[in-house]
Amino acid sequence: MKKPEPSSLPPHYLPLVRKMFLTIIIVSFVPVFLVSLTIYLQFRHSYREKVQEHLVELVRKHKQQIDAYLEARLADVRFLSESFGYAQLADQTFLQRQLMILQQTFGPTFVDLGVIHADGNQVSYAGPFSLGQAQYADAAWFRQAMENQTVISDVFLGLRGLPHFIVAIRRESEGRVWILRATIDFVAFNNLVEGIRIGTSGFAFIVNRAGEFQTTPHMALHAGEGCFGGFLTCAEDTTRKIYIAVRPDEAGIESIYVTGLLKDRSWLLVYKQHTTDAFRELRRAERISLLFFLLGGISIVIMALLLSRRMVDRIAAADREKESMSRQVIESGKLASLGELAAGVAHEINNPVAVMIEEAGWIEDLMADGHLDDEDQQAEIHRALKQINTQGKRCKEITRKLLSFARGSEGSHQKLDLNQVIGDVGNLVAQRAKYANIEIETRLSPQLPAVLGSETEMHQVLLNLVNNALYAMEKEGGQLTVSSVLQNGQIVISVGDTGPGIPRAIVDRIFDPFFTTKPVGQGTGLGLSICYGIVKKMGGEIEVVSEIGKGSTFRVRLPVEPPAAKSS
């Protein structure tokens, strides 16, 4: 068989294609979408938690490190003050040596050392600056030291004009109150914090309670940015005293802030990173997943399109096959009804043939008899020849009627004059009816509009109905009534008999294929089912009214050819 082209699909299959396509799309997309969404949300949540946890851990670790660093410096100074006492440390040379030892031990962390009286006057000083007689009575760190015993100051420029901070300890010994002070190199401290760098935008810095930077921020920042000032109120508390907040920064870029309090809650370590930067890997994974989802989606759409198209193609092919099979059934039914005719036709043909043979034999007899010049003999021969001619024409007429039934087996559609069809069938069965003592009455409505259909098939429908009617009356004789009438825009053809009628028990089954009441071998049981199929195909209806003992009437209703088609 020729493989049908997809483009050759009849248009009435397109809704089916659409429906299948949509079904496949919905059935495949909905679960994929839901599963993907669930996985994605779960993954995003886990990933965010992981990143935040990592940052919290980072800040916590550095917080500890910085606190430890500051504590260590304080401990160094405390050790110095406790080890040597005021008398020794007030000695500038001794102090200088101690500074040298500290610098040798810890590197350039300690910039200078100084011993200050309770009145704020510096007694001795070791360091690179000439701050010998400096007066610190008004310095904030000095006041704090006097008050709290120890102090780690904020970063400030002070007298020397360079950022630094002070670690100081107040002592009471040898009958006096004095303070040992060390300046911590800002650069060394700053490196501790500046070293925290992640991605392209992640960095850390420290601010004090006043919002002043205690380390140099890696990037331009406004000290009041975000919530440094009120960090305790705006950030989410984590269990380890580390706070997280996600909010837009000064430039309007959403950023993640991770903060932790330092130095007895007076400094705040802030880690800041743009959210997009922090979750860059997540974004990448999202993009890749989206790409796969799109590719998968496109292939699903293409597959759905191909699949639905192919399935409908198969359905269409099956339909075509079914149609051709039903056409074959109709054809074989035609053969069967022809077979029923055959007996009658044989008789009809054989009668004229017998006459012709006899007449020919008669001429032969006369010729054998001699006396060919006898006028009577001549006339007799002429009569016989004429009779042969007449009988030959009779045969020809019978074959013509048969041919008109068999013609156009393709079933081409044309405008049909149903009265003509009824007449053809009537001619065909006239002889049979005559022998069965059946009277045929036709009541045809004149000027019947045409119907659209195949002449062969219409012949077949009527011949089947008429044959059935004749069969029903063959034993007893009766009356066959065939009528045509226009009713509510439909042509109604009735074929009625006065036979025994159809029992109620089987009346519902008579249109079923292979249902027959005839003896085995005499009926195919296809006749009425074929009639039903043909009439349905023409958009019509077929029904039966039957009464036991009175007869049956089959009614075929066919739609009149629509006026638009009529004009064409």
Next chain:
Amino acid sequence: MAGEAMRNSAIRLLLIDDEKVFLDVLAKRLAMRGILPTKAYSGKEGIQLLRGHSFDAVVLDLKMVDMDGLEVLKILKIIDPDLPVIMLTGHGSEDATQDGMAAGAYDYLTKPYDLGLLVEKIRQAAAARGAVQR
């Protein structure tokens, strides 16, 4: 031979067929062959003729408009049980032929037939009738 003996005295044959043209020419041809045919153009006419006359044999068409040939056969057999009846049938009516033979027909022929064969059967039938009558 019995058939040879019958040749001189013409066989009285009743021909029953509603096909008038056929019956006429058949009668003429049989007449040329030493048979004396009487034509009946319907079953009824044949039955009436048999009531008033004596025949040696009957040729009967099985399919006629007014009466079924089988019915005619049965009536003929009632009137004259020994009368040999040769049936003429069209094709496709083997059932009717069987029924005819069962009803006591002497023989049958299928149209179109060979005239020589028909004449032979008529002679045989008449001879058989003669044997029965003797």
